[in-house]
Amino acid sequence: MRREGSALSGVGTVVLKELADNLTSTRMRLLEVLIFITGAGAAYSTIGAVRDQISEYPFVFLLIFTSAHEPLPSFVAFLGFLIPIVAISLGFDSVNSEFNRRTMSRILAQPIYRDALLIGKFLAGLVTLTVVLSALWLLVIGLGILLLGLPPSTDEVLRGFAFLVAAIAYGGVWLALAMLFSVIFRSAATAALAGLAVWLMFAFFWEMVVPIVTMAVAPPDPFDPFSALRTIDIGMDISRISPNTLFSEATLAFLSPTTRALGPVLSSQVQGAIRGAPLPLADSLAMVWPQLTALLASVILLFVITYVLFQRQEVRA
Amino acid sequence: MSDPIIVTERLTKVYGGAIAVDHLDLAIDQGEVFGLLGPNGAGKTTTILMMLGLTEPTSGRARVAGFDPLRQPLEVKRRVGYMPDQVGFYDNLSGVVNLRYTARLAGIAAHEIDGRIERALQRVGLASAGGKAVKIYSRGMRQRLAIAEILMKQASVAILDEPTGGLDPQATREFLELIRSLKHDGMTILLSSHLLDLVQSVCDRVALFNAGKLGLIGRVNDLLREVLGGSHVIRVEAEGRDLDRAIAAVPGVKSVAVDGGLFRVEAIDDLRPQIARAIVEADGSLTTIAAGHASLEDVYNRYFEGVRDAA
Numbered sequence: 116m117r118r119e120g121s122a123l124s125g126v127g128t129v130v131l132k133e134l135a136d137n138l139t140s141t142r143m144r145l146l147e148v149l150i151f152i153t154g155a156g157a158a159y160s161t162i163g164a165v166r167d168q169i170s171e172y173p174f175v176f177l178l179i180f181t182s183a184h185e186p187l188p189s190f191v192a193f194l195g196f197l198i199p200i201v202a203i204s205l206g207f208d209s210v211n212s213e214f215n216r217r218t219m220s221r222i223l224a225q226p227i228y229r230d231a232l233l234i235g236k237f238l239a240g241l242v243t244l245t246v247v248l249s250a251l252w253l254l255v256i257g258l259g260i261l262l263l264g265l266p267p268s269t270d271e272v273l274r275g276f277a278f279l280v281a282a283i284a285y286g287g288v289w290l291a292l293a294m295l296f297s298v299i300f301r302s303a304a305t306a307a308l309a310g311l312a313v314w315l316m317f318a319f320f321w322e323m324v325v326p327i328v329t330m331a332v333a334p335p336d337p338f339d340p341f342s343a344l345r346t347i348d349i350g351m352d353i354s355r356i357s358p359n360t361l362f363s364e365a366t367l368a369f370l371s372p373t374t375r376a377l378g379p380v381l382s383s384q385v386q387g388a389i390r391g392a393p394l395p396l397a398d399s400l401a402m403v404w405p406q407l408t409a410l411l412a413s414v415i416l417l418f419v420i421t422y423v424l425f426q427r428q429e430v431r432a
Numbered sequence: 433m434s435d436p437i438i439v440t441e442r443l444t445k446v447y448g449g450a451i452a453v454d455h456l457d458l459a460i461d462q463g464e465v466f467g468l469l470g471p472n473g474a475g476k477t478t479t480i481l482m483m484l485g486l487t488e489p490t491s492g493r494a495r496v497a498g499f500d501p502l503r504q505p506l507e508v509k510r511r512v513g514y515m516p517d518q519v520g521f522y523d524n525l526s527g528v529v530n531l532r533y534t535a536r537l538a539g540i541a542a543h544e545i546d547g548r549i550e551r552a553l554q555r556v557g558l559a560s561a562g563g564k565a566v567k568i569y570s571r572g573m574r575q576r577l578a579i580a581e582i583l584m585k586q587a588s589v590a591i592l593d594e595p596t597g598g599l600d601p602q603a604t605r606e607f608l609e610l611i612r613s614l615k616h617d618g619m620t621i622l623l624s625s626h627l628l629d630l631v632q633s634v635c636d637r638v639a640l641f642n643a644g645k646l647g648l649i650g651r652v653n654d655l656l657r658e659v660l661g662g663s664h665v666i667r668v669e670a671e672g673r674d675l676d677r678a679i680a681a682v683p684g685v686k687s688v689a690v691d692g693g694l695f696r697v698e699a700i701d702d703l704r705p706q707i708a709r710a711i712v713e714a715d716g717s718l719t720t721i722a723a724g725h726a727s728l729e730d731v732y733n734r735y736f737e738g739v740r741d742a743a
Contacts, residue, residue: 120506128536217520221578224484224514225537226506430486431477 118228125227129235130242137205137243146201147247151254153197157190158255162262169263173393176267177274177370179259190255191366194248194282195359196318199289201247203310205240206293208303210425215303220430233425237294237418244286252279270372273396278369281403284410285362289314291417298425317357325354347379358413361406368403377402435498437462437589437620438483442492445478445644452478454644455492460622460637462588465615467631468624469728470641476624477517478644480591483622484514497589510538513582517593519574523567527558527577530566531584538585552583556610572603579610590614592623596630608634628728638728642736652728659731664702665724668695672716682706696724 137143158179165178172178183189188196210233213219223229256275260266267275292313296306329350336342354360364377372393375385394402436459443456453475460466468476481487483494485501485508493500499507521530528549535545553562556576561569569577575595582590595611596604611634615621625631631638632652640647640655648655663686668679671693679695680688684703689696697707704721711718 117503119504124506124539125537128533132533216522217516217518218522220481220486220516221514221519221521221581222534222537223486224509224512224516225534226509226539227537228505430481 120226120228122228122230123234125225125231126235126238129227129232130239133209133236133239134242137239138246142204143243146204150197150201150247150251153193154190154251155254155258157184157187157193158258159262160184160187161189162259166263169265174268174271174274174372175263175265176256176259176271177372179255179263180275180278181366181370191278191363191370195285195362195366198244198248198282198286199314199318199359200311202240202244202286202289203293203307203314205243206290207297207307207310209236209240209294210297211301211303211306212297214301223430229426230422233294233422237290240290240294241283241287244290245283248279248282248286270396274369274372274399277396277400278366281362281365281369281407281410284407284414285358285365287414288358288410288417291414291421295417295421295424298421298428317359321354321357321359325350328353344379351378355406355409358410361410365403365406365410368399368406372396372399374399374402435462436460437497438466438622439495440479440483440492441494443479443482443489443494444491445475445482445487446490447478451644453482453489456644456646458639458646458649460620462620463615463618464636465611465621465623465634467635467638468622468641469626469628469631469638469732470624471626474626474641475644476641477593480514480593480622480624483591484509484512510585511587512589512591513585513587515575515578515582515590515592515595517597519578521566521569521574521577524565526563526565527553527569527580528562530577531581534581535584540585548584548586549580552580553577555583556580557606570603571598572600572607575599575603575607576610579614583614587619589620589622592621594625595623596625596627604630628732632728640728640732640735647735648731655728655731656726659735660698660726663698663700663726665726665730666697666699666702666704666707667720667722667724668697668707668711668718669693669720670695670711670716670718672711672714675711675714675716678710678714678716679707682710 161179161182161184164184165175165182168178169175180190183192213222222232252275256267289310293306293310296309297303300306300309329346332353333346333349335346355364367374367377373391375388375394438458438460440456440458443453444451445453456479468479470476478487482489483496483501485505488502493502496508497511501508521527522533531549531552532545535549540548549562550559553559556579558573558576558580561573566574566577592611596607599607608630611621611623615634623631623635635652637649637651638655639649648659650658676688676690676695679685679697682703684700684706686698686700702723704723708718708721
């Protein structure tokens with residue numbers, strides 16, 4: 116049976132309203148302050164260390180993102196940590212709050228489809244995320260120009276931009292997950308906790324889980340040297356279930372141009388390669404193309420599940 | 433008379449194994465105030481949601497303003513204003529901003545929005561409160577804001593779910609007055625309520641619901657006459673011994689219910705003089721005797737008692 120009328124009518128209105136809500140909410144203010152202070156702090160503290168390497172390394176600018184300066188972790192590590200929290204806080208109450216405020220049936224009684232509400236809310240979250248991350252990215256680059264006293268090269272800008280895109284996709288995964296929980300759980304607190312639980316699992320426990328599972332699934336055979344290689348490969352695949360792994364591999368490839376491979380490399384494979392020579396951006400991109408695709412695919416998959424569940428939900432509270 | 437604006441044909445909704453609405457046939461005419469009455473859980477809200485296309489019927493079909501809510505929900509929702517039970521707004525936004533959001537969702541032209549909102553708020557008496565955040569609104573103000581939303585949409589049909597729920601008597605009276613003025617404008621109004629007596633005064637026709645089934649449908653006065661058999665209710669306040677027996681002995685009295693010194697007498701005619709005489713003759717002291725009018729509540733109880741007994 117076909118429905119008449121566009122599923123997208125009203126999306127723009129929902130996006131604008133949600134965007135206004137997101138950007139003016141106290142919750143968002145707090146997170147922005149947090150992320151700006153920590154991000155800028157991490158970048159600032161590393162710049163001093165980076166300055167010494169200006170003459171030795173062709174991609175000094177990218178070091179601002181990646182180098183850690185004790186006791187602070189690198190800017191990238193900070194983002195890997197903070198983006199999920201921002202994304203979860205943007206999405207965890209997006210659908211259930213409409214029910215709890217009893218606005219859902221009134222809004223859905225307007226001439227729009229449910230699709231418009233969900234798509235609008237997701238897009239607004241994504242735009243908010245993009246605005247925050249872009250602002251932060253520009254801030255760090257600006258700080259770099261001021262403190263290092265030299266402009267970034269085109270290649271550095273492009274690599275930095277690719278990193279920004281990967282960061283937004285990574286945030287999208289967590290946003291979609293948070294929205295999924297906001298559809299499943301009627302209580303916003305439960306949805307937030309469920310989102311944080313998944314984040315905690317991938318951020319802290321996944322590294323411990325992976326070797327255990329790997330050893331159980333594919334234990335290396337001591338008489339077959341290639342089985343050890345297989346074990347490592349499987350271990351990496353399991354590890355890549357975590358969006359955190361996908362994100363950190365993508366950032367590694369973009370921000371450390373000398374990275375030639377993400378898995379184990381045999382000596383036969385590096386024959387003829389110049390040690391420490393950077394890869395062109397296109398090759399770095401090709402190396403992590405699967406990671407980027409996987410991040411996008413996770414966003415789409417989670418959104419589709421959310422969409423189906425939301426369509427089947429009863430409107431009455 | 434023109435074609436009915438809302439029609440349902442054997443509309444049925446089953447949740448899990450429970451039947452919420454059972455083969456409902458309704459036809460509501462343009463411009464009338466129609467009451468969907470019944471206790472909580474009788475299937476009123478489910479019926480309304482099916483009319484709006486917000487819930488899919490298990491079987492049967494509905495037609496609202498000439499459109500099928502299942503296939504053409506946008507057309508239906510463009511013409512119908514809906515005020516849900518315990519309506520909610522975005523608390524941190526003002527009444528005007530809330531309405532502006534729904535106006536945009538409703539696809540009202542941008543240059544018309546502010547004028548329409550202003551007129552709608554004026555009409556419901558919220559002109560001065562429109563700029564304030566909804567969180568300071570009272571229950572009655574929220575309800576009126578919901579009516580303003582319907583007015584702003586210029587809907588030809590208003591569906592109000594439990595419109596007087598949680599209102600104090602004063603707010604209820606004002607609200608019913610507002611409904612009357614909407615009817616005066618020619619709007620078709622479908623309202624649901626479990627407070628039967630309240631809506632008795634505003635509804636042209638009512639449908640009595642119980643457990644998903646339509647019991648009775650018709651004009652309030654017709655129902656009173658049909659179900660109660662044109663009986664008169666007389667309320668008596670008196671003191672004395674065995675007065676209930678004395679009243680019951682009066683020819684024409686059908687039943688007497690006692691509650692302390694209060695007697696509720698059902699009779700075939702206005703037997704006030706005869707009853708008064710009987711009380712005096714039985715040495716009772718009569719303080720009040722008044723002809724009460726039968727209410728929908730009586731109709732409802734009588735009718736569904738009969739249904740239960742038959743089952």
